[in-house]
Structures are given as structure tokens and as C-alpha cells.
Amino acid sequence: MLSRSTACRGAQRAARSQAVRQSQRRGLAAPASGSFQYQSGDAKGVKFASRDFAGPTTTLALVSKAGTRYQPLPGLTEGLANFAFRSTTKRSTLRIVRESELLGAELRAYHTRENLVLEAKFLRDDLPYFVELLGEVASKTKYEPYVYNEEVVPLIHAAHVRFLASPASMAINSAHSLAFHRGLGTPTASASTTPYTKYLDPSTIEYFSKIAFAKPNFAVVANGADHGAMSNWVNEFFDDSPSTVEVEDSKTGSEQTKYHGGEERIAHAGGNAVVIGFPGSSSITGKSYKPEIAVLGSLLGGQSSIKWSPGFSILGNAKVSPSTYTHTTSAIYSDAGLLYTVIKGSAENVAKTAATAVDAIKKIASGEISKEQVTKAKATAKFKELEYGQDVLAGLELTGSGLVHGSKPYQLDEVAKAIDGVSEEALKSAAKSLLENRASVSSVGDLFALPYAEDLGLKV
Amino acid sequence: MRRPWLSRWVKPLAEWYVNAAGYRKLGLRADDLIPEENEVVQLALKRLPPKDAYDRVYRLRRAFQCSVSHQLLPKEQWTKPEEDTPYLTNVITNIESEMKEREDLEAMVVEKRSKNAAGH
8 A cells, every 4th residue: 555655745746846836937026926916818708817826726716797696586596506517518427526536626616695606626737627627517517407306406405404593694694685685685595495496496597507607797717827828728618608698687686786774683592693784895896995894894893813812803802701702794795895793692692792882883983992993903904805815715706706897806905005094084984974874783583682773772 | 310221121010019019008108118116217207307207107097997997098098109209218328327427437447647657
């Protein structure tokens, strides 16, 4: 039998030689962070972006404008995501799985509110194989009824059960639907069984795939691939994708998102969660970009980034008990955003912490925060943004969605610059505008103990 | 067609045989006669579209009734040759090729790429 070290030696050497080649390719005077930027291009109508990140592996993703926001019928996005990497007219599911296993790759398909992402991680040399695979999945998947019944429906059902078991994800989805109604407000998992018992069947999924995988609606993004090679392969393997949407397009979700707000209370025996949401900032590639929202989010915070300390964030210090989970997220979408705080824990603690969260926003609005806190919040926001972008997966999706929506990739450096420029005044006025607008408040759990939004002092 | 003369010669014979087999006189199709007591056919039956599965059960029950009462169906209800389509065989072939592919891949010998193998 081969010993472990022998078996790995080849891979190690390959990795080493790749790394050496990388650094040699860069000239002496070239900046080390140059590869941080994505280069974008267009190959026969397919938008693509790549960055030549030094390293032996590549992450490739097909980002399609087919998230739950854009689905014409409920459940279609989930159906399409679960049909990814199944039998195509050229190879079977099993063959796709075995071939990728032989190449040591990872395949994944998932969706967010706006995007459907097919993703492959593999060794650098295998780029052509996986570009071909993604092209094949996009245009040649067979939407067989028996595959739907045997493999897709159980997965959708599992996601539905998982969704119902988690008060926090129910609360977050409910807050989104209060804030944006249809479109962005559509829940990311089936909230009831209706979507897949009433609306979903293989032929509607196939219809949706023709919209989702038409050339104007997706982008191919690679991290760790040479731009020239990428352009070459994308040019070659996406010929079968339709260059325009050929079927009758419902245009669901493409209208400008409007913020509504409101309150929803759902009884649940499995835990307690309160989500307090406010209109937030769009992505930098969108129209209503407000960097101060990101800073406000990290100022409210809730989770410590340092060990053995509650952290500097206001909620991290103000929460009632250490066992109460608090977290503030600035969710950014292409044309709108939602700044929301999630509070989880026992009902009494959640109720008290929700009240302190609203007090904290009032304090920021009236300027009762120190300069030091603002500086810390800005530094954290900037760090998180850059770290998030460096995290390959998130960066891929953001870049792809930027390309599809505004035909410009998501450039981190610009975001960092914008966050640097946030003043204390801007922060204050942002907090004030939060309280003036209608909030989106969702409480899931023990409704006897959880407060109404009006009791918290919010306008709904 | 490669050998029209052969088809011209054998086809009448085949038609005579199918009629003599008698299943058409009970309103059945050839695919209704496939033994279903094995995993492949059970899976194939599960994969049939709901309408096909319903019609199949109807034909089988009608044939049982005829058989029990020692009668044939009235002539206009006999299966017409153009109705006698291989609706189940297609599914079975698919399943069998799937299983064959799995076995083939199971028996595959994995070799290193020549580029990586050099130097070991």
C-alpha cells in the first residue's frame, strides 16, 4: 500500500511549482494586491470575470439572475438548484459525480435571494473540464419527471422542514417579506408544502431554466484562473446557451424594489427569535449605496470578533445575558437592502434585548456615542467587507451578480474607500432616518413574552 | 431499412405469431406481459407517468376478468397493432443502462495522469 506521504508528494510538488510559477510571472514592480481586482470580459455574449489569484486551486461559479426574487412561480429556484449537475444529454448524474471525484473537485449548487450559483472548486489545470461542465449543466440538463420525483422533491421537502424548525430563519424571511413584499420578500425556502405540491413540476422548471440560463441572465466568474485561458474556454463551451430569452419571460422581480415595513408575529414552540429590520443600503453596483449603513451595522453588532470579551459593539455589551444571540447584518441586494438585527434566546431575554437594541439606535441618532466607538465600527466594517470579499465564495457571487445586474464587477477597493469616508454626522443622520421610517419587525416563538413593535418604540 | 426483402418476408410471420399469442384479444399490450417481480421492473413501473400506470392497471384487470369468465373481449376492444407500443421497455432499457454504467464505473482502473506520474 502506498503510504500517505508518498501519495501526497505529487500533489505537494504540483502545488509548489504552481506557486513558484505564479510569483515569477509577476514583474518586480507590479503590486502584490493587483490580483485582488477582477478582470471582466465578454465572450460571445457571455459575461465573465476572473482574477488570477496565486494558488494551486481554482473556484469557478456560474452566477445566474434566478434567485427566489426572480422566480415566476414559488419553488422554481429551489427546483432548478436541485436539478443542477443531474443527467445531461451527454452524461449521466453518476458520470458527472465520478469524473469530478477523480479530478478531486467539489461541486455545489445553491441559491440566495437574487442569485442561483453553480459552483465548482478544483485544481488549476482542470479549468477546461469544469467550464465545459457548467456550460453543459446550463444548456443540456434533462428535466426528467422521475429524477424530479426521486431526487429533487425530497431535497426541497428537507429544506422546507429545516426552515420550519428554525425560528431565526423564519423570522429573517418574514422580516424580508414585510419589508419588500413580493420579489426580494419571497422566502428562500418553501414556507409551506404548496410550492412543490401545487406549482412545481419538471416542465415548469425546464421553462425557468431557459430564462435563468439565457446569456444575458448569467455570468461566469473564476477565482484563480488566467484571464486569457478563461476567455478562451468560455468562448468555446457556452455556444448552446440561448443568446436571448426565447420563451415568454414573466419578468418577475425585475421592477425596482420598494420598501414597505410592518410587523408579523408567528407562534412557534421550537425557540424564540426577534428580527428588527430597517431599510438598508444596496450593493455598490446598485443605485442606493450607503456606506454608513454598513458602519451602523457593525456599531450595533452583537457578536464579538475577539475571544473572552463581549466586543466593542453596542448590542454585544447591552444584551441581557451572554447566552442571548444577537447579530446585526446589513443585507445588500442589487437595488435595495435591509439592515436587520437578529435576537435569539429565551423569550424573556429576547424581549429585553430587543428593547435595548432600539434604545441603542436612539442613542446613536442623538449622538451619544464616543468617537472611539465610531472609529472601531469603521475599522470593523472595513475589515469585514474586505475579508468577506477575500473569502472566495462570497466574492464570486457578488462579482457575478454585479456583472449580471449592472455589467460591472464588485470591486472591493471601492467599498473600502467608501467606508473610510463615512463621517460621524452621516452615521447619526442614518440612525435618525431609521427611526423615522417604518421598521420591519418579526417575532417568532413564545408570543406571550415577545414584545410588539409599538412597545419597543418603533414605527410600523 | 437495410434489408427490405427480409422484413417483407418475416413481418407477416411475426404478425401471425402475435395474433396467435392471443394477448391482444384480452386487450393487453406486449409490455403488460413483462414479469414484474424484480427490482428493475418495479422501479420502471414507479417511473411510469400516472396516466400510463392507470391504463396499465385497467388493462390487466380487464384481462383477468376475461380470463376468469373464459371469454374474449368483443372484437372492437381488441388491442390494435398500432396501440401495442413498448411503453415500459423504454424505461427498463434506461434503468438497465444506468445500472450497467454504474457497474462499469465501479470496475474502472484509476491511473495517474502521465504528467503527474513522471518522477515517482
